Amino acid sequence: MLSNKTDYRKLLMTLLAWSVGLLIFFPILWTILTSFKTEADAIASPPLFLSFDWTLENYTEVQERSNYFRHFWNSVVISLGSTVLGLLIAIPAAWAMAFVPAKNTKNILMWMLSTKMLPPVGVLIPIFLIFRDTGLLDTLTGLVIVLTLINLPIIVWMLYTYFKEIPGEILEAARMDGATLWSEIIHVLTPMALPGIASTMLLNIILAWNEAFWTLSLTAAKAAPLTAFIASYSSPEGLFYAKLSAASTMAIAPILIMGWFSQKQLVRGLTFGAVK
């Protein structure tokens, strides 16, 4: 009797949760489906759900017309470049703050966080003018620099919360055995910290890939990543639903897949460890 009741409840919850989940996911699903339609099928009335002639022509056409892969490559360079550079700067800093805390460590961490809260419009004009005068405007180098700096606080914080969980005794022991600072980092700390570093990297690539304030205001044509490329569909090309969908699907697919692997890190990284 009781098990029947729980089973019934579980079935109900399953149905409800799946419906809500599919509803939230639907815009993405619809975009993916539309990317395989012809332009005529894409605006058919009533809308066609699955019964249409599947085609790949939108994908080839988007590439041919707008050199999609150049923008894709720009996105890859910007997100990977800023993440690797950020990690190189942040790993030593987070290591030092986690294992050799000084009196002002907490203040430094909080201050770093405060830079993340600076609204981008507060520094837009100087950055724009400096970039214009130094030739960094519309270059990948310029974007890598800006994205490294805006995400550096998140990288330091995430690494710090991961490093904090590594027991200090292990380092003490290594130090007793005469390990130098650098061999300590390379042989003891790095293997233990790798999962944390990997998660930080993953989340940061996602954030950099989707960053749309600086990438839109500092690029024109040459260095435009996918965020800016898609923005060019705002009108009137946006009315070509099938091509818009194909371009969108290609822009979000890699990051969507990475994102699904990094759900937990998302909470940790974006709340700066305030929710565990």
Place this chain on the structure above:
Amino acid sequence: MATDHSRVAARFMISPAVLLLLGWMIIPLSMTIYFSFLNYNLLSPGMEEWIGFTNYEYFLTDPAFFAALGNTLLLVGGVLLITIVGGIGLALLLDQPMWGQGIVRILVIAPFFVMPTVSALVWKNMFMNPVNGLFAHAAKALGFAPFDFFAHAPLFSIIMIVAWQWLPFATLIMLTALQSLDQEQLEAAKMDGARKFNRFFHITLPHMSRAITVVILIQTIFLLSIFAEILVTTNGGPGYASTNITYLVYAQSLLQFDVGGGSAGGIVAVILANIVAFFLMRMIGKNLET
């Protein structure tokens, strides 16, 4: 115990990150402050002159500023309301025993990973378009006239798009908090005959209060700077109907080339964000001690 040697090394290791962030913050910000006191337009270079607080006077008395301030508050408030209520509801649902929980989680979290320009354009064209959008088809099928979202309710439409993007984040945080809830306490309350409704309001919700505060503060920081969604859908229009402060400053500085006025607006935005940041920092700072 850390030796003096390792202390020196530690300072050396922290300094690149600190110096870079210090440079990133101080140099441009002081330039913005300086520009905000100048009459400085990119179209007339070499004509810069010190005009004191005039830019602030113009910016703060401009009807566009009040429109933008109101829109910013509506945008932040509206998205917060939807994502927090929806996030708590979804978290409670996802916490129930069910089949395929992992897959539902993946479906729900997905919108967060869609870049802002894609989600804005997909919603604008494929859903909210008054002729070929899915909502228009649905309205026609039900015998209603299609609604032109961006012409008649531009800000509301943007709120819906942004809420869709941020709902996953709120849900994930609420779910994380929910899963750390002491089940024994709930069981005990159940034994004592507390109703579901009361259990939620007296045990579950207080337990989640911290997560809710964090969602409010973190999202506010990001929502104050919403930009791409406005740029690709309405360009702030019609009129100033969907212009927020971020977009207003962008338009003033990079579209009208008014560096002085734009800078004054940027500083106003910084001050507004600081008020929010103050509370957020206190919360996270408290957490750091425990």
